[in-house]
Amino acid sequence: MEIGSRLKNARSEHGLTQEQVAEELGVSRQSISNWENNRSYPDIVSVIKLSDLYSISLDELLKEDMKMIEHLDDATNEVKSRKWFSKLIEVGSFLVIWAVTAIAFRTGAAEGSNAMGYSILALYIVMPVSTLVISFFIGADRGWNRLRWLMPLFFGMALITTQMETFGIKWLSTLEIVTVSDFLSTFEPLYFIIGAAVSAIGIGIGTAVRLNKFKKRTG
Numbered sequence: 001m002e003i004g005s006r007l008k009n010a011r012s013e014h015g016l017t018q019e020q021v022a023e024e025l026g027v028s029r030q031s032i033s034n035w036e037n038n039r040s041y042p043d044i045v046s047v048i049k050l051s052d053l054y055s056i057s058l059d060e061l062l063k064e065d066m067k068m069i070e071h072l073d074d075a076t077n078e079v080k081s082r083k084w085f086s087k088l089i090e091v092g093s094f095l096v097i098w099a100v101t102a103i104a105f106r107t108g109a110a111e112g113s114n115a116m117g118y119s120i121l122a123l124y125i126v127m128p129v130s131t132l133v134i135s136f137f138i139g140a141d142r143g144w145n146r147l148r149w150l151m152p153l154f155f156g157m158a159l160i161t162t163q164m165e166t167f168g169i170k171w172l173s174t175l176e177i178v179t180v181s182d183f184l185s186t187f188e189p190l191y192f193i194i195g196a197a198v199s200a201i202g203i204g205i206g207t208a209v210r211l212n213k214f215k216k217r218t219g
Contacts, residue, residue: 002038003035003038003041003061004035004036004037004038005036005038006056006060006061007032007035007036007050007054007061008036010050010054010056011032011036011054013054014053014054016053018032018033018036021050021053024049024053025046025049025050025053027046047061083141083143084143086141086143087141087143087144090134090137090138090141091134091154093134094130094131094134094155094158097126097127097130098127098130098158098161098162101122101126101127101162101165102161102162102165104118104122122162123159123162123163123191127158127159127162127195128159128194128195128198131155131158131159131195131198131199131202132198132199132201132202133202134155134202135151135152135155135198135199135200135201135202135203135206136202136203136205136206136209137206138151138202138203138206139202139203139204139205139206139207139208139209139210140206140207140209140210141206141210142210148203148207149200149203151199151203152195152196152197152199152200152203153196154199155195155196155198155199156191156192156193156194156195156196156199157192157195158195159191159192159194159195159198160188160189160191160192160195162191163188163191
């Protein structure tokens with residue numbers, strides 16, 4: 001028996017109309033009709049709600065219906081792909097901003113009288129603000145899960161490389177090989193701490209906003 005027939009039989013046994021089920025699930029009556037006649041399949045969230053509404057286990061509801069199982073598998077893979085795409089967009093946007101600040105020095109656009117002003121703009125305004133904004137979106141994006149709390153390390157390293165590029169180190173611009181002592185002489189841990197802290201704040205705010213929205217939806 002296909003899932004459509006199971007859903008139709010279960011609805012009839014509970015004495016519910018398609019309109020009532022549609023209202024309970026927050027979908028259209030036409031969607032319920034399509035599901036029961038196997039013209040389309042419900043998504044995983046709707047399947048779980050139907051399982052609860054009809055008091056049927058997911059195993060019994062999906063039993064031997066390979067088309068439905070394949071549909072849910074494809075839907076799950078699509079959701080995973082979207083999550084990874086959103087992560088790439090968020091991190092990629094930040095990397096573009098970071099790259100622009102570095103390119104300005106590599107091409108000489110921030111040399112001479114403009115160098116100090118540009119350095120301050122890049123290090124104390126552009127990068128921290130970008131870190132805060134992107135981190136907010138990371139916190140608000142539930143696809144990151146616990147991985148989001150590792151991102152402050154990434155943003156901390158991004159800010160410290162900006163500091164090394166803008167104040168006193170030439171090897172990033174010239175690609176020259178430098179000694180470990182040369183590298184360490186320009187390494188300022190404070191900037192790593194600042195970048196990581198700003199990121200943690202942004203992620204914390206984004207997470208709080210996301211959880212607050214979730215609480216409002218669930219009542």
